[in-house]
Amino acid sequence: MKQNADAKPPGPRKTYHHGDLRKVLLDAARAEIAAHGAQGLSMASLARRAGVAQSASYRHFTDREDLLAAVATDGFERFTEVLLEAASDGDDVTALKRMAVAYLVFGEKNVELYRLMFASGLVPGAASDSALKHAATASFQPLLDRVRASDPAASYLSAHVKWGQLHGLVMLKADGFIHGPVEALMDAVFF
Known part of the structure; x- marks a missing residue:
């Protein structure tokens, strides 16, 4: 199949993908714990700190206790x-x-x-x-x-x-x- 020379390359991805989201989440959790203690850590605050949707953190940790x-x-x-x-x-x-x-x-x-x-x-x-x-x-x-x-x-x-x-x-x-x-x-x- 011949490619059209005038075709534009695909645009940027509309979703963001971390290379190692588990590591990013753990790093974010460690930083949050160091700054404020574990008692205030929530999956939502962790997702915000990591720059991902809250649901993304549940792909790696079943809940806050697992994290x-x-x-x-x-x-x-x-x-x-x-x-x-x-x-x-x-x-x-x-x-x-x-x-x-x-x-x-x-x-x-x-x-x-x-x-x-x-x-x-x-x-x-x-x-x-x-x-x-x-x-x-x-x-x-x-x-x-x-x-x-x-x-x-x-x-x-x-x-x-x-x-x-x-x-x-x-x-x-x-x-x-x-x-x-x-x-x-x-x-x-x-x-």
């Missing part, structure tokens, strides 16, 4: 990477302390994400085979491994106590009860 679980899962995965990097960046003797400082810094820099991960009730309510539950469990493993490496007789409970100390410091700082750097408290409280 928040995805953000928290990503947060736990990043958190685990931070802890593992801190533990491996030096000698084994100070690995636990470096990991503890990395924990505190992550919590301070990502307060609202941290709240979503640890204080929202998402993890306790997640299915045992969910990505969120797996990511949350995996984030505890580096701390458990380092506690046991520094004291082979240490128990699972010992690691939870250290975790509780770190979590408490992050939350006290976030809620304005501790002023100044929480890392300065490490020697007095944690070790």
Whole structure:
């Protein structure tokens, strides 16, 4: 079939298509959570922030809770990477302390994400085979491994106590009860 030389090329598309809308929505959700916390996030506000129709977000997330679980899962995965990097960046003797400082810094820099991960009730309510539950469990493993490496007789409970100390410091700082750097408290409280 011969093409007409005078034919005009098709006009611009009338709809907008994101290359990776799931990523765009997650990025928009992280930005919204960082700025205002998770409590105010809605699928409608997320769609507006991403520049898409509200119905487009439901192609990737069944509802708001599914979206928040995805953000928290990503947060736990990043958190685990931070802890593992801190533990491996030096000698084994100070690995636990470096990991503890990395924990505190992550919590301070990502307060609202941290709240979503640890204080929202998402993890306790997640299915045992969910990505969120797996990511949350995996984030505890580096701390458990380092506690046991520094004291082979240490128990699972010992690691939870250290975790509780770190979590408490992050939350006290976030809620304005501790002023100044929480890392300065490490020697007095944690070790």
